[in-house]
Amino acid sequence: MSSAQAIDFARFAANLRYEDLPTTVLETLRRSFTDTMGVAAIGSTTELSAISRKVAPMIFGTGGAGEARMLMDGRSVSPVGAAMAGAFTIDSIDAHDGTTPCKGHAGSAIFPALIAMTQAAAEGIDGRRFAELLAVAYEVSYRAGLAQHATCADYHTSGAWTAVGVAAAGTRLLGGSAEQIRHAAGIGEYHGPRSQMMRCIDHPSMVRDGVGWGAPSGVTAAYLAMEGFTGAPALTCEGDEAAEFWTDLGQGWRLVEHTHYKAYPCCRWAHPSLDAVHDMMRDNALTHDQIEAVEIRTFHYATRLAGHEPQTQDDFAYAIAFPVAAMIVRGQVGIEELTPAALQDPDILRVSRATRLIDDPEMTRISADKRWAQVSLVLKDGRRIEDTPRTPRGDVDHPLSDRQISDKFHLLADPVLGRTRADEIEDLSGRFDNLSAGDLQHLLDLCCNPGS
Numbered sequence: 126m127s128s129a130q131a132i133d134f135a136r137f138a139a140n141l142r143y144e145d146l147p148t149t150v151l152e153t154l155r156r157s158f159t160d161t162m163g164v165a166a167i168g169s170t171t172e173l174s175a176i177s178r179k180v181a182p183m184i185f186g187t188g189g190a191g192e193a194r195m196l197m198d199g200r201s202v203s204p205v206g207a208a209m210a211g212a213f214t215i216d217s218i219d220a221h222d223g224t225t226p227c228k229g230h231a232g233s234a235i236f237p238a239l240i241a242m243t244q245a246a247a248e249g250i251d252g253r254r255f256a257e258l259l260a261v262a263y264e265v266s267y268r269a270g271l272a273q274h275a276t277c278a279d280y281h282t283s284g285a286w287t288a289v290g291v292a293a294a295g296t297r298l299l300g301g302s303a304e305q306i307r308h309a310a311g312i313g314e315y316h317g318p319r320s321q322m323m324r325c326i327d328h329p330s331m332v333r334d335g336v337g338w339g340a341p342s343g344v345t346a347a348y349l350a351m352e353g354f355t356g357a358p359a360l361t362c363e364g365d366e367a368a369e370f371w372t373d374l375g376q377g378w379r380l381v382e383h384t385h386y387k388a389y390p391c392c393r394w395a396h397p398s399l400d401a402v403h404d405m406m407r408d409n410a411l412t413h414d415q416i417e418a419v420e421i422r423t424f425h426y427a428t429r430l431a432g433h434e435p436q437t438q439d440d441f442a443y444a445i446a447f448p449v450a451a452m453i454v455r456g457q458v459g460i461e462e463l464t465p466a467a468l469q470d471p472d473i474l475r476v477s478r479a480t481r482l483i484d485d486p487e488m489t490r491i492s493a494d495k496r497w498a499q500v501s502l503v504l505k506d507g508r509r510i511e512d513t514p515r516t517p518r519g520d521v522d523h524p525l526s527d528r529q530i531s532d533k534f535h536l537l538a539d540p541v542l543g544r545t546r547a548d549e550i551e552d553l554s555g556r557f558d559n560l561s562a563g564d565l566q567h568l569l570d571l572c573c574n575p576g577s
Contacts, residue, residue, distance in 0.1 A: 211237025266290025284339025291343025311356025
């Protein structure tokens with residue numbers, strides 16, 4: 126890549142203006158803001174979130190960078206601490222926006238990081254400027270993620286490439302130059318969590334998708350770069366092998382083309398099977414006691430998410446068999462299915478144990494920009510009902526409606542925040558880019574106040 130090409134991403138990050146943002150970009154950012162805050166609300170009730178919010182004040186106290194309040198908590202820490210706690214909080218419930226080609230998620234790192242830095246900023250930031258920052262963070266993150274997955278043998282968590290996007294946008298927020306943004310991206314990539322995603326899938330735990338360390342790594346990189354700390358060029362942005370992912374920067378928008386939204390609070394690799402059994406049970410007027418067995422043909426990585434008997438929310442997040450069984454038994458997979466009581470439901474466990482995941486080479490071949498699965502139900506009377514292969518709802522070509530996004534937001538947020546506060550967050554986040562600095566701060570206060 127030539128030196129001119131190498132700094133195109135940094136110039137983009139430094140110079141992007143609100144007027145440059147297409148309507149589709151703004152619509153996506155508004156939708157992601159609302160959706161992410163709903164996930165943050167319910168995430169704040171988890172043990173994972175509680176631990177991260179307890180630790181953040183211990184290791185990231187307030188200081189020269191200013192103060193930021195933790196999402197859904199209210200206590201003040203440094204922006205780095207608020208980014209960490211917020212990212213872990215959102216990531217604790219696997220229901221936030223994602224990008225299938227990158228096999229990961231950006232909003233769960235970007236929103237807590239930029240909300241934290243905006244609170245700590247010396248000058249007020251209005252909605253238009255916040256939209257610029259979000260657009261930079263998403264676009265740089267997605268393209269860095271595409272480059273990383275194309276050039277690295279291991280499947281790294283989202284924290285690895287969101288650290289780059291957060292670093293670039295964070296430096297822009299602080300008034301950094303294109304050269305400082307280059308250094309920040311290099312620092313964020315170098316120090317970001319190159320954590321292997323399949324380790325968490327094989328051994329579900331609270332480390333999740335790496336954004337709990339990717340977000341603070343990006344924030345830290347921004348502050349370091351502003352003080353003159355230098356970073357090796359980010360290979361995901363400037364390497365020769367990454368060039369193809371940056372050629373249309375500023376013309377094509379990956380954040381519009383690739384952002385999807387989840388209908389269910391679990392890994393999206395389970396979603397085509399969940400949609401399938403929902404429709405099959407309904408269309409054939411079946412009850413769970415008629416089901417003898419379930420067969421799911423899917424792509425290779427997904428077969429490692431079997432999860433027949435999850436013991437915790439972390440196990441549930443990276444499971445397919447149990448959520449599918451819950452859909453068969455209860456007709457839904459929502460917050461109630463995450464509870465300890467649901468995890469011990471004998472009817473769900475019976476169907477889950479009778480569910481088999483089959484590693485299908487054809488499903489693996491076609492699961493590049495989509496995630497495919499094909500479900501068969503074996504009934505106790507000997508019948509076999511087969512669904513056609515399908516991909517999950519929520520992609521750009523099969524989107525959730527505005528009403529479905531709103532219903533999901535209130536399902537997650539209302540029990541924690543109350544309907545009045547949830548309504549106000551939905552209203553303001555849905556038009557955040559038109560808010561004054563004072564009104565944007567009010568929205569962030571609503572997102573950071575503790576739950577009821």
